[in-house]
């Protein structure tokens with residue numbers, strides 16, 4: 001399937017009423033030397049249950065975009081709506097963030113880190129215990145629940161971060177290079193585990209990654225951003241079957257064709 005251009009996709013890719021919608025979103029940072037335009041005129045829709053991967057050259061504004069969507073930075077121009085309501089400052093309740101740094105509380109054990117969103121939600125102690133047990137098993141940390149983060153490997157800390165995001169149970173996950181610092185084998189393992197979990201949950205995801213292969217293997221749609229100030233340059237629907245085998249899918253000809261197309265679009269931004 002060919003990539004859609006920014007203008008061709010402006011009416012929304014999947015559903016008439018997107019879960020999340022960005023129109024003309026721009027952001028410039030104020031610095032000592034004036035303003036730095038990080039984003040310009042970003043139009044993007046995310047359908048309920050859709051998995052969108054965002055790729056783009058370094059510094060094009062991918063992290064900035066997630067922060068604006070999360071309400072952590074106010075957009076300089078444009079509008080963002082979640083379920084039709086404008087997103088303003090403060091993280092909206094339907095949005096969950098998973099950043100590259102795992103941001104675990106070092107003085108709390110694995111289970112207490114995972115428990116945190118459940119405490120904030122006001123669940124009873126019994127329900128908290130039950131859900132923490134389920135989540136610890138789901139992310140494969142069965143015998144580590146009493147460990148402190150300092151005693152875990154990078155991959156295990158990522159698992160705790162994912163379990164904590166699952167405990168929060170948002171409608172939309174914003175993920176910024178969640179497997180960034182891990183080695184290639186661990187990325188494939190954790191990526192595959194996360195993909196299987198997502199396929200059973202059916203939540204909406206915006207997933208920022210530098211890894212085109214990872215983007216194509218996971219997403220329903222890959223969005224390529226232009227150089228800074230970042231905007232949506234092209235969109236590639238990924239119609240590979242679900243559930244997907246995160247490792248094996250890479251050997252399918254259609255996968256390789258899509259990967260090539262995304263790379264070609266990205267290369268123009270990096271080379272020129």
Ligand SMILES: Nc1ncnc2c1ncn2[C@@H]1O[C@H](COP(=O)(O)OP(=O)(O)OP(=O)(O)O)[C@@H](O)[C@H]1O
Nearest residue numbers: 029031036038057058059060061062063064065228
């Ligand atoms: N707080 C800030 N003040 C000023 N400029 C900033 C600030 N944060 C980011 N920038 C600039 O805005 C641009 C976009 O940054 P951002 O981190 O969003 O890009 P990115 O695409 O996520 O980069 P990378 O892929 O390298 O992580 C960059 O040029 C960056 O230098």
